[in-house]
Amino acid sequence: MERLFCVIPCYNEQEVLPETSKRLKDKIENLVSEGKISPDSRILFVNDGSKDNTWTMISELHAGDPLFQGINLSKNMGHQNALLAGLMTAKDLCDVTISMDADLQDDINAIDAMLEKYHEGCDVVYGVRSKRATDTFFKKFTAESFYKLMNGLGANTVYNHADYRLMSRRALLGLAEFGEVNLFLRGIVPMVGYKADVVYYERAERFAGESKYPLKKMLSFAVEGVTSLSTKPIKLITGLGFFIFFVSILVFIYSLVRHFTGHTIPGWTTTVLSVWAIGGLMMISLGVIGEYIGKIYLETKNRPRFIIESYIADDEDKTVFDKSEHR
Numbered sequence: 001m002e003r004l005f006c007v008i009p010c011y012n013e014q015e016v017l018p019e020t021s022k023r024l025k026d027k028i029e030n031l032v033s034e035g036k037i038s039p040d041s042r043i044l045f046v047n048d049g050s051k052d053n054t055w056t057m058i059s060e061l062h063a064g065d066p067l068f069q070g071i072n073l074s075k076n077m078g079h080q081n082a083l084l085a086g087l088m089t090a091k092d093l094c095d096v097t098i099s100m101d102a103d104l105q106d107d108i109n110a111i112d113a114m115l116e117k118y119h120e121g122c123d124v125v126y127g128v129r130s131k132r133a134t135d136t137f138f139k140k141f142t143a144e145s146f147y148k149l150m151n152g153l154g155a156n157t158v159y160n161h162a163d164y165r166l167m168s169r170r171a172l173l174g175l176a177e178f179g180e181v182n183l184f185l186r187g188i189v190p191m192v193g194y195k196a197d198v199v200y201y202e203r204a205e206r207f208a209g210e211s212k213y214p215l216k217k218m219l220s221f222a223v224e225g226v227t228s229l230s231t232k233p234i235k236l237i238t239g240l241g242f243f244i245f246f247v248s249i250l251v252f253i254y255s256l257v258r259h260f261t262g263h264t265i266p267g268w269t270t271t272v273l274s275v276w277a278i279g280g281l282m283m284i285s286l287g288v289i290g291e292y293i294g295k296i297y298l299e300t301k302n303r304p305r306f307i308i309e310s311y312i313a314d315d316e317d318k319t320v321f322d323k324s325e326h327r
Helices: 017-033 054-064 079-090 112-121 137-152 168-177 185-192 214-229 233-259 266-300 313-323
Strands: 004-010 041-048 067-073 095-099 123-129 161-168 196-201 308-313
Touching: 004 017, 017 041, 017 054, 017 112, 017 214, 041 054, 041 079, 054 067, 067 079, 079 095, 079 161, 079 168, 079 185, 079 308, 095 112, 112 123, 112 161, 112 196, 123 185, 137 214, 161 168, 161 185, 168 185
Parallel strands: 004 041, 004 095, 041 067, 123 196
Antiparallel strands: 067 308, 095 161, 123 161
């Protein structure tokens, strides 16, 4: 039977962690009793520099039950890096992982269907929302626009999929080959390849606490994803430049014709509008190019994507962890 690791990134999740750990424990025990996973499967919480009692609670969970393990990052590294830290730790210890957020919005019961897909030969199984009935109109509009924008600009993502997914050990080893610092797992995982499928589920409202992805952070996340995975924005800027150049030739010819036919009209308004329009486009273009230059700058530094301060687990897993390289 396969050894499963559930990887749960956590940032200030003290309000929801007791219920999350309880539900996950029940699910793991049920899967073990049904013979679907190994009895030594584990739940791995990754503390991403929380400022509340999240790490203390994870430590207490491990002390009370070896089913629970914990990784404590040296500082807040961001959701994607925290998730990667858990996955890269688990890849040396398990046969398959399932990653999900700690807020209980993802349907834990979808794990059964994911494991069925895995046993059918899938290395990656994406948890995909079947509908957004619990979302406000604004949330639904912005979220769906996010996925459409990402795919439209060349970032290959799975529509309505966040980070609830199953990955086999082979897929995790493939993911480990991607060394970029600017991390966007929703776009990188599909690039790993291997056989993949989806499982649909209904996403619930957050059990407790506040959302870690307000609109501002979602917009930043979208920019990160596009500029990390696609050069299409730069190609669009190039195309826009050629278009403006073509229009300027037409305006030049039009101006000459007006001049030689004696119909020259003072064009103060047109001139001002043209200057502002072109100036705005230049600033936007420079901003997009600057984003890419910034990404290149960070990649050349080759900074670690995460630093693990401590790992609490049973002795056997800690021995394997200590012999491995984690970055």
